[in-house]
Amino acid sequence: MSEEVVAFEPKPIGTITPECALTTVRYSPCGRVLAGTGFDQAIHRWDLAKMENPGDEKMFAVPGLEKVNGHNGFVSGLEFHPKREIAFSADSWGQLKAWPYLAEKPEPIWALPEAHDGWLRDLAIGDDGDWIATCGRDGICRIFSTIDGGLLAKFGGHDGEDVFAIAVHPSGKWAVSGDLRGRILQWEVKTGKIVREFDGADFHTLHRLQDLAGLRKLYFSPDGNTLIAGGSLPTGGANFRGRAHVRMFDFESGKVAQDVVIGDEAKDVFAHDVALHPEGCLVACTTGQSGSGNLILHRPGEEEPIFKSNKGTINCHGLALSPDAKQVAVSATNRGSNANGRRLDKEGNYPHNHSPIFLFELV
Amino acid sequence: MSLCTPAEHSFSRRQILGAMGSGAACGLMHPAIANEIAKNNKQVLFVWLDGGMSQFESWDPKPNTRFGGPFRTIPTALPGVHFCELMPRMAKLADKLSIVRNMHTQDNSHSAGVPRILRGDPANRGVTYPYFGSAVSKLLGPGESGLPPYVWIKPGSGGFKPENAGFLGPKHGAIAFGDGKPPENFSRPETISDEQDELRNELRRRFSDRFAKGRKPTANEAQSYVYDMARKLMSRADLFDTTKLPERDLDRYGRTELGQHMLVARNMLEAGVRFVQVTSYGWDTHGDHFNGSASLIPKFDMAFASILEDLEERGMLDNTLVIAMSEFGRTPRINGHHGRDHYPEAWSMVMAGTGLVPGAVIGATDAEGIYVDAPQGHDIGSVFHTWYHALGINSMKEEFYNADQPLPMAHHEMEPIREVLA
Numbered sequence: 001m002s003e004e005v006v007a008f009e010p011k012p013i014g015t016i017t018p019e020c021a022l023t024t025v026r027y028s029p030c031g032r033v034l035a036g037t038g039f040d041q042a043i044h045r046w047d048l049a050k051m052e053n054p055g056d057e058k059m060f061a062v063p064g065l066e067k068v069n070g071h072n073g074f075v076s077g078l079e080f081h082p083k084r085e086i087a088f089s090a091d092s093w094g095q096l097k098a099w100p101y102l103a104e105k106p107e108p109i110w111a112l113p114e115a116h117d118g119w120l121r122d123l124a125i126g127d128d129g130d131w132i133a134t135c136g137r138d139g140i141c142r143i144f145s146t147i148d149g150g151l152l153a154k155f156g157g158h159d160g161e162d163v164f165a166i167a168v169h170p171s172g173k174w175a176v177s178g179d180l181r182g183r184i185l186q187w188e189v190k191t192g193k194i195v196r197e198f199d200g201a202d203f204h205t206l207h208r209l210q211d212l213a214g215l216r217k218l219y220f221s222p223d224g225n226t227l228i229a230g231g232s233l234p235t236g237g238a239n240f241r242g243r244a245h246v247r248m249f250d251f252e253s254g255k256v257a258q259d260v261v262i263g264d265e266a267k268d269v270f271a272h273d274v275a276l277h278p279e280g281c282l283v284a285c286t287t288g289q290s291g292s293g294n295l296i297l298h299r300p301g302e303e304e305p306i307f308k309s310n311k312g313t314i315n316c317h318g319l320a321l322s323p324d325a326k327q328v329a330v331s332a333t334n335r336g337s338n339a340n341g342r343r344l345d346k347e348g349n350y351p352h353n354h355s356p357i358f359l360f361e362l363v
Numbered sequence: 364m365s366l367c368t369p370a371e372h373s374f375s376r377r378q379i380l381g382a383m384g385s386g387a388a389c390g391l392m393h394p395a396i397a398n399e400i401a402k403n404n405k406q407v408l409f410v411w412l413d414g415g416m417s418q419f420e421s422w423d424p425k426p427n428t429r430f431g432g433p434f435r436t437i438p439t440a441l442p443g444v445h446f447c448e449l450m451p452r453m454a455k456l457a458d459k460l461s462i463v464r465n466m467h468t469q470d471n472s473h474s475a476g477v478p479r480i481l482r483g484d485p486a487n488r489g490v491t492y493p494y495f496g497s498a499v500s501k502l503l504g505p506g507e508s509g510l511p512p513y514v515w516i517k518p519g520s521g522g523f524k525p526e527n528a529g530f531l532g533p534k535h536g537a538i539a540f541g542d543g544k545p546p547e548n549f550s551r552p553e554t555i556s557d558e559q560d561e562l563r564n565e566l567r568r569r570f571s572d573r574f575a576k577g578r579k580p581t582a583n584e585a586q587s588y589v590y591d592m593a594r595k596l597m598s599r600a601d602l603f604d605t606t607k608l609p610e611r612d613l614d615r616y617g618r619t620e621l622g623q624h625m626l627v628a629r630n631m632l633e634a635g636v637r638f639v640q641v642t643s644y645g646w647d648t649h650g651d652h653f654n655g656s657a658s659l660i661p662k663f664d665m666a667f668a669s670i671l672e673d674l675e676e677r678g679m680l681d682n683t684l685v686i687a688m689s690e691f692g693r694t695p696r697i698n699g700h701h702g703r704d705h706y707p708e709a710w711s712m713v714m715a716g717t718g719l720v721p722g723a724v725i726g727a728t729d730a731e732g733i734y735v736d737a738p739q740g741h742d743i744g745s746v747f748h749t750w751y752h753a754l755g756i757n758s759m760k761e762e763f764y765n766a767d768q769p770l771p772m773a774h775h776e777m778e779p780i781r782e783v784l785a
Binding site: 137 | 704
């Protein structure tokens with residue numbers, strides 16, 4: 001990270017309103033496509049090159065591209081190839097597939113319906129784009145060729161525990177994966193040999209019968225000097241209780257550089273997605289109880305965030321920095337997303353939730 | 364093998380009224396009828412998943428639909444019937460179950476919903492109805508074991524729960540064993556001899572008799588009853604000890620709180636306890652529901668499948684009614700905290716064992732799990748009638764008595780689920 005950290009003031013550009021709930025959002029490397037992964041077994045795309053009236057809340061518009069279908073359950077992850085116009089998406093039934101993200105009607109380049117046995121939770125692409133690392137509920141991490149989906153390597157160091165998050169070091173030499181019990185392991189991509197373990201045990205606790213898995217995201221700073229673990233330090237089960245938390249490790253020493261308790265103490269439970277701005281500012285979004293959720297910008301080393309907004313950004317599950325780092329996209333949840341019983345809408349239909357995507361310019 | 368059929372225990376309202384004397388005590392049916400019912404050796408295992416288990420992630424999955432969630436489904440032992448992938452062992456035992464997929468109940472709050480469900484939600488008659496366990500305690504009694512007829516194994520604290528009994532009187536409350544352990548100071552100190560113990564008890568009885576004079580008998584009866592039950596239990600400390608069980612059992616049931624408690628429940632049933640409730644807390648997954656389900660449901664699957672297998676292997680399933688349920692299901696809609704909220708409108712519960720048709724799947728929900736297939740579905744009153752009938756008690760004809768007031772055993776406008784009764 002650079003030592004001089006710029007303070008940003010996110011300025012609203014506009015809101016995109018997909019019809020379904022999303023698990024995450026990502027920008028394509030060219031910056032033209034914004035994509036979100038849905039509960040509806042589809043990937044939703046928007047053509048940012050055709051954005052109209054940025055900054056005008058009422059007139060703002062971004063045309064949608066055709067949905068990418070063919071997934072099952074939840075679409076759980078999305079990554080873009082750094083050089084080629086290919087995206088990789090994963091779902092909760094274990095499928096991994098590659099598809100041309102600029103195509104009008106994308107057909108899979110390759111697809112692995114059973115890349116994992118069950119929920120494929122996260123994926124991260126190697127630095128040169130030749131391979132992609134995945135992890136899942138089957139307790140295994142895998143390395144696949146991005147060319148043809150061929151299996152290159154497997155890592156079973158988590159002893160069968162559900163692996164929630166994976167990140168690849170910018171050098172491409174190491175991967176780091178974190179599991180249900182908060183074990184964050186660094187391993188060599190070529191050999192699968194465990195190098196060391198980072199301190200993440202407090203991302204897990206057992207409450208009565210329930211293992212509470214707090215880890216949600218692993219992320220490397222672009223220079224590879226900082227490893228960020230985002231999630232929750234759980235305190236109670238059933239209706240998951242905990243404290244939204246980001247832990248920053250100095251990658252060279254492996255020691256904790258800073259623990260950041262994030263968001264509103266009474267409400268925010270998870271730091272669900274994190275990124276690091278090239279200027280050194282931590283960007284995170286949070287989820288929690290009804291009405292909670294924040295977009296947060298935090299300067300490392302400081303106690304208080306430099307920006308925190310709950311205006312519209314309720315229960316945010318995904319965030320992405322644009323390739324030029326001048327924009328951030330946050331997928332949130334509509335208001336009134338929860339209710340006991342069968343409350344019908346004005347038309348007498350049972351409602352479903354959706355994820356408005358808020359676009360901000362980082363000024 | 365069932366020792367008697369439900370028909371053999373069928374009595375008419377006229378018979379009961381004719382048999383009732385003017386001095387009928389609180390909650391009593393005619394003694395002849397009560398004795399007849401008590402002859403059967405039926406037992407009940409009641410597994411209560413407190414907070415609301417999701418029907419989507421268990422008995423009634425809706426994969427790849429708007430509200431279906433992330434999980435796959437797996438085939439079961441019943442052709443064409445699928446469970447969520449989180450229940451692989453129960454899927455293999457589906458042909459032992461009676462699955463009700465169109466539960467439709469009235470209350471979406473825990474505080475009111477739990478007692479409404481556990482008391483059968485009868486029409487309001489100005490009295491507090493008993494929990495099902497208390498009713499079974501009253502109707503079937505302790506049996507030959509002499510052990511407490513209504514035992515509750517639960518996390519946390521234990522103690523006597525007279526409030527469960529409603530108008531049946533405190534004697535029929537539950538004896539709760541917190542964390543599946545016997546009460547504190549359970550065993551008699553070694554320094555007290557048999558003779559000294561008897562003298563102490565004689566003194567206690569005298570104090571109790573003096574206390575009872577001029578007071579309503581129910582409270583004192585209950586106290587004496589519980590004390591006698593506790594003394595009986597003192598000779599059965601082995602029931603709580605799972606450390607001597609084979610490692611294989613511990614592995615099969617799961618080395619979890621629920622697995623441990625289910626093993627204690629197995630011990631209790633084997634010893635002849637009439638009604639054993641096992642409660643698991645922490646199912647109210649308004650937040651992070653899918654990861655919560657991924658942790659909770661496989662542990663339930665292990666423990667519940669294991670006790671079903673063992674009851675069947677021991678020939679006990681023929682006489683034991685097994686029930687697993689919550690106070691409601693969970694919403695189709697997935698909220699912003701990735702949770703599911705309370706949903707009494709369309710949910711599932713399962714039963715197995717005595718008096719039931721194994722492998723029956725009753726009712727259905729629509730493609731997205733929002734509505735049950737019939738407007739009314741099955742309410743808990745209907746399920747209570749079903750349970751009574753499965754135990755050989757014709758709840759459509761027999762009645763409780765609260766002093767001289769006849770009271771239907773379950774909701775008077777509802778009937779048992781006939782398709783599920785053997």
